[in-house]
Amino acid sequence: xxxxxxxxxxxxxxxxxxxxxxxxxxxxxxxxxxxxxxxxxxxxxxxxxxxxxxxxxxxxxxxxxxxxxxxxxxxxxxxxxxxxxxxxxxxxxxxxxxxxxxxxxxxxxxxxxxxxxxxxxxxxxxxxxxxxxxxxxxxxxxxxxxxxxxxxxxxxxxxxxxxxxxxxxxxxxxxxxxxxxxxxxxxxxxxxxxxxxxxxxxxxxxxxxxxxxxxxxxxxxxxxxxxxxxxxxxxxxxxxxxxxxxxxxxxxxxxxxxxxxxxxxxxxxxxxxxxxxxxxxxxxxxxxxxxxxxxxxxxxxxxxxxxxxxxxxxxxxxxxxxxxxxxxxx
Amino acid sequence: xxxxxxxxxxxxxxxxxxxxxxxxxxxxxxxxxxxxxxxxxxxxxxxxxxxxxxxxxxxxxxxxxxxxxxxxxxxxxxxxxxxxxxxxxxxxxxxxxxxxxxxxxxxxxxxxxxxxxxxxxxxxxxxxxxxxxxxxxxxxxxxxxxxxxxxxxxxxxxxxxxxxxxxxxxxxxxxxxxxxxxxxxxxxxxxxxxxxxxxxxxxxxxxxxxxxxxxxxxxxxxxxxxxxxxxxxxxxxxxxxxxxxxxx
Amino acid sequence: xxxxxxxxxxxxxxxxxxxxxxxxxxxxxxxxxxxxxxxxxxxxxxxxxxxxxxxxxxxxxxxxxxxxxxxxxxxxxxxxxxxxxxxxxxxxxxxxxxxxxxxxxxxxxxxxxxxxxxxxxxxxxxxxxxxxxxxxxxxxxxxxxxxxxxxxxxxxxxxxxxxxxxxxxxxxxxxxxxxxxxxxxxxxxxxxxxxxxxxxxxxxxxxxxxxxxxxxxxxxxxxxxxxxxxxxxxxxxxxxxxxxxxxxxxxxxxxxxxxxxxxx
Numbered sequence: 065x066x067x068x069x070x071x072x073x074x075x076x077x078x079x080x081x082x083x084x085x086x087x088x089x090x091x092x093x094x095x096x097x098x099x100x101x102x103x104x105x106x107x108x109x110x111x112x113x114x115x116x117x118x119x120x121x122x123x124x125x126x127x128x129x130x131x132x133x134x135x136x137x138x139x140x141x142x143x144x145x146x147x148x149x150x151x152x153x154x155x156x157x158x159x160x161x162x163x164x165x166x167x168x169x170x171x172x173x174x175x176x177x178x179x180x181x182x183x184x185x186x187x188x189x190x191x192x193x194x195x196x197x198x199x200x201x202x203x204x205x206x207x208x209x210x211x212x213x214x215x216x217x218x219x220x221x222x223x224x225x226x227x228x229x230x231x232x233x234x235x236x237x238x239x240x241x242x243x244x245x246x247x248x249x250x251x252x253x254x255x256x257x258x259x260x261x262x263x264x265x266x267x268x269x270x271x272x273x274x275x276x277x278x279x280x281x282x283x284x285x286x287x288x289x290x291x292x293x294x295x296x297x298x299x300x301x302x303x304x305x306x307x308x309x310x311x312x313x314x315x316x317x318x319x320x321x322x323x324x325x326x327x328x329x330x331x332x333x334x335x336x337x338x339x340x341x342x343x344x345x346x347x348x349x350x351x352x353x354x355x356x357x358x359x360x361x362x363x364x365x366x367x368x369x370x371x372x373x374x375x376x377x378x379x380x381x382x383x384x385x386x387x388x389x390x391x392x393x394x
Numbered sequence: 395x396x397x398x399x400x401x402x403x404x405x406x407x408x409x410x411x412x413x414x415x416x417x418x419x420x421x422x423x424x425x426x427x428x429x430x431x432x433x434x435x436x437x438x439x440x441x442x443x444x445x446x447x448x449x450x451x452x453x454x455x456x457x458x459x460x461x462x463x464x465x466x467x468x469x470x471x472x473x474x475x476x477x478x479x480x481x482x483x484x485x486x487x488x489x490x491x492x493x494x495x496x497x498x499x500x501x502x503x504x505x506x507x508x509x510x511x512x513x514x515x516x517x518x519x520x521x522x523x524x525x526x527x528x529x530x531x532x533x534x535x536x537x538x539x540x541x542x543x544x545x546x547x548x549x550x551x552x553x554x555x556x557x558x559x560x561x562x563x564x565x566x567x568x569x570x571x572x573x574x575x576x577x578x579x580x581x582x583x584x585x586x587x588x589x590x591x592x593x594x595x596x597x598x599x600x601x602x603x604x605x606x607x608x609x610x611x612x613x614x615x616x617x618x619x620x621x622x623x624x625x626x627x628x629x630x631x632x633x634x635x636x637x638x639x640x641x642x
Numbered sequence: 643x644x645x646x647x648x649x650x651x652x653x654x655x656x657x658x659x660x661x662x663x664x665x666x667x668x669x670x671x672x673x674x675x676x677x678x679x680x681x682x683x684x685x686x687x688x689x690x691x692x693x694x695x696x697x698x699x700x701x702x703x704x705x706x707x708x709x710x711x712x713x714x715x716x717x718x719x720x721x722x723x724x725x726x727x728x729x730x731x732x733x734x735x736x737x738x739x740x741x742x743x744x745x746x747x748x749x750x751x752x753x754x755x756x757x758x759x760x761x762x763x764x765x766x767x768x769x770x771x772x773x774x775x776x777x778x779x780x781x782x783x784x785x786x787x788x789x790x791x792x793x794x795x796x797x798x799x800x801x802x803x804x805x806x807x808x809x810x811x812x813x814x815x816x817x818x819x820x821x822x823x824x825x826x827x828x829x830x831x832x833x834x835x836x837x838x839x840x841x842x843x844x845x846x847x848x849x850x851x852x853x854x855x856x857x858x859x860x861x862x863x864x865x866x867x868x869x870x871x872x873x874x875x876x877x878x879x880x881x882x883x884x885x886x887x888x889x890x891x892x893x894x895x896x897x898x899x900x901x902x903x904x905x906x
Contacts (some may be wrong), residue, residue: 079434083539088547088582099574120576221573504746513743516703517757517806518733520725 102129104149105191109164109177111144117166117175123148124167125179130154148177160186164195213367220364227357265320272317273365396515408600410441412530422518422528431451431628436495437493439541445544449473450545457559466560467570469472471551474571475579482633487590490537491623495598498529499619502602503612511603530595537591538584546581582638589634590627597623654681655714656814656846657702662711663870664697671697673870675711684847686878689867691772694851696740698867702848703735704728711784713889714777716813728800736807740764740819744791750802751787754778757810780842788819795885797828800811800833809845815839819858833859854882 111117114136123131131150140144150158165199167178179195189195451471460466502525505511514521549571556562562570598619605615655678655882662675671694684732689695700706701713704720713720744753754774758765765773771856779785782795783799791799800820806817820836821829840847840860851857857864865875874881 073427076427076430076434079438080430080539081541086542087580090542091577092578093568094572094577096574240552350492444700450760501747508741508745508746509739510745512700512705513737513739513803513806515705516732516735516737517754517810518729593680625790 083288103152105155107148107150107158107189107191107193107195109146109148109197110139111146111197112142112168113166114144114167116132117146117177120170121174121176123150123177123179125154125157128154130179156188158189158195159183160189160193161196162189162195163198164248165198204278210371213371216364216367220360223360264325265279265295269317269320272313275313338374402437404604405596405600408603409596411522411575412527412596415520415527416531424527424533425524430536433478433490433494433532433536434499434540436466436497437486437490438543440493440549441489441540444489444552445482445486445547448485448488449477449548449553450555452476452481452548454554467562469486469556469560470552470562470567470570471574472584474549475486476627477552478545478550478575478583479579480635482541482548482588483586484627486541486587487627488539488624489592490533490540490591491594491597491620491627494596495619495623497617498533498595498598499602500612502526502529503605503615504609506603506615507604507608507611522603522633526599529599530592532587533595533598533628534591537594541583541587578638578642582634586631586634586640590632593626594619594623594631597626619632652681655679656681656716657848658714659698659702662698662701663709664694664701664706664710664714664897672701672708675870675872677865677872679846679848682840682844682847683863684694684849684861686851686854686861687867687872688848688854688857688864691852693867694870695714695867696818699737699848699850703732703737703816725765727800733757733810734813735811736804736812736815738800738804738815738817738820739809740822742791742796742803744794744799744802744806745876746791748791750789750791751796752782752804753791753802754809756839761810766782773809773843774803777809780808781805784803795828797824797831799833800824800828804835804839811843813845814844815845817847817849817851819850819852821853828858830859832856836860837906851901 089222105382117133117136119136121132122129131148131154133146134149135145135147137145137147156277158179162179162182164179166178167175168211343387453469454470455474457466457469460472500555502511505525511521514524553562553564553567553569555606557564557568601615601619601622607613607614649790657677657679658660659675661675663670664672675698681868697706701708702720703717704723705821706721707721716734718727720728720731721733744750745756748756751774754769754777758770770824774787774802775784778787781800781804783801783805786794786798786802791802794802804817804820815836819835822892824832836847836849837860839845847860849860856874861878864878864881865872866881867873874884876884
């Protein structure tokens with residue numbers, strides 16, 4: 065009987081001991097997490113709007129919790145004084161020109177104070193000093209930005225829609241080029257014709273060269289005296305006119321040559337591509353509009369990037385992005 | 395209405411007498427330990443089971459509504475708030491009221507109607523000190539321990555569920571769970587535990603100690619002990635929550 | 643057949659009651675009790691059930707407070723005593739309850755130990771065991787020592803209840819309906835036990851009963867209660883052989899056969 069009683073006392077003892085153990089562990093875990101036992105110092109900041117920040121709210125520096133909000137009180141009109149208790153350990157990382165802003169650890173999460181920036185040369189902040197503030201991005205601001213981006217996106221897609229519609233229906237040069245098979249055929253024909261023209265011109269120029277040399281030879285013979293014709297030719301007036309005509313003929317040949325060269329390069333360019341896009345490059349109007357479109361696209365993609373960045377910091381969607389990243393790693 | 399005020403008066407006298415007896419020697423330490431053992435051994439199994447089930451079920455049922463926001467990572471902190479602030483104290487108190495309160499009512503009731511209490515008194519033992527004070531002390535001080543157990547087991551149940559569904563690690567779970575809990579919550583729950591335990595003890599002892607009319611009175615005492623302590627527990631719960639929220 | 647001899651000392655009053663009154667609400671239970679109980683005397687209090695006989699002994703032991711009157715036990719006025727003195731006085735009084743009032747949650751041994759361990763804290767385990775065994779022998783139930791009260795018969799429970807009071811070696815025994823609810827043979831056993839206790843422990847007793855046999859067998863003196871008063875006291879034979887009309891009425895009311903009373 066005695067043994068049983070002792071047993072009972074021991075059991076009750078163990079029971080209560082385990083209970084107290086749970087309590088102690090709870091308190092210390094909580095204490096560690098809330099850093100209740102860390103040494104702190106006081107820093108103040110004056111905000112226009114604390115966006116629902118509450119005392120007990122966390123204070124972050126570079127994403128690390130370094131303290132809590134102890135008190136929020138009205139200082140004067142449009143001035144809310146926020147008293148913060150910050151761990152002494154973090155003191156040396158907060159500089160005199162560091163700033164405080166109201167942030168959030170989630171889209172509908174708790175409001176927090178984020179301390180950031182500052183230059184090390186200014187020295188670290190002292191107890192009871194006042195931090196400069198910046199009114200941070202509130203949820204409404206974020207939503208407003210998102211709204212603008214959405215409008216831009218809408219405009220861009222509308223543009224794209226009309227462009228693609230036009231292209232599809234064969235409107236404009238690009239559309240015609242892409243859609244009308246006859247144009248390609250015609251272009252081909254044109255090129256063939258051009259080629260033959262060039263070939264003809266070459267023959268012409270050869271011939272004209274021959275004519276010129278013949279004429280030169282003839283004129284040389286003419287220059288020799290004792291020839292019946294010489295007399296006739298010796299007439300300087302007549303000689304000058306013949307010379308002039310010869311020069312002109314030479315000039316013409318040069319022009320023809322140049323033209324042929326131009327045509328040849330053009331046809332080469334056209335020959336490079338199997339379709340008519342090459343021509344598009346030489347059409348300044350199309351190029352300009354194309355350039356514009358590309359610019360718009362670039363701008364909107366940058367905006368999108370920004371939005372995505374903002375969304376990534378959004379608590380609700382963070383998980384999605386994390387998953388995505390994880391997926392990437394896998 | 396007359397009897398209501400008479401009851402209030404006699405309960406007040408009863409409580410006053412408890413404090414008088416509880417804080418004056420000689421202390422019935424052995425009997426207190428004995429009663430603590432009874433309170434603990436009677437309710438531990440049921441309280442543990444209920445705690446575990448509460449943790450698992452609450453986690454399971456809360457998941458869909460949080461998942462809508464993609465915030466199922468908030469489950470641990472949500473469950474921690476619910477379990478530590480409300481469920482653990484309330485569920486434990488109701489179970490202890492049912493198991494221990496009724497037992498105290500029936501035991502003291504039958505001792506009263508079979509003159510055992512009188513017998514104790516005439517054999518030189520103060521029955522109020524020996525029977526009533528020890529039981530009230532036992533329920534009052536075992537309740538916080540039981541509530542800690544319930545809370546612990548409940549959180550473990552929740553962790554089990556979260557681990558299987560979201561494969562959250564234990565440290566991450568603890569971190570998340572404690573992120574929304576403050577010391578005030580723990581103190582409030584312990585204070586609740588003390589007052590619930592005191593209520594159960596007083597209701598059970600008062601009904602049992604004043605039982606009348608033979609065996610019928612014993613059943614009535616046991617029944618009233620449970621019903622009254624449950625009513626009072628709900629009233630205390632609401633009151634304490636209001637007070638705590640005004641402090642918070 | 644009266645086993646009890648008149649060996650009590652009328653010079654030594656252990657319980658003195660003067661003009662005791664007690665009422666519950668509008669119900670006057672005791673309306674003026676006057677009696678002295680002497681050292682070594684067994685007094686049987688007869689009366690109908692529910693006439694306040696139990697109230698009388700509960701006032702004597704301090705469980706109830708009298709409305710008026712003086713109750714002196716061993717020279718001390720009960721309702722004027724403080725807690726400590728009352729407790730000390732109670733240790734000298736053994737109270738056998740109608741329902742035996744054994745502690746259901748304890749074994750017989752624990753039941754018997756309870757008054758001892760709680761009042762004489764310096765006793766050794768051996769002394770306690772010896773005392774328990776001694777009183778169990780006295781009531782004739784040594785075999786029940788490790789049984790639970792629920793395992794005992796009504797008569798056994800009564801005896802254990804008496805044993806539990808005897809363990810403190812009381813000077814006064816108060817029996818509340820010792821034979822109620824028992825079969826006739828067990829009644830005789832209990833009656834004999836009461837007489838034995840008186841002889842062995844040299845107690846003065848008050849026996850509350852409505853059982854005439856019990857009163858006759860165990861008492862030196864009988865007091866009949868009617869309307870909250872003792873209207874006649876004396877030896878059993880004196881009381882029941884008198885021609886008092888109220889006694890006759892009491893007989894009639896209790897369906898007592900005249901022959902049974904005067905049976906030798």
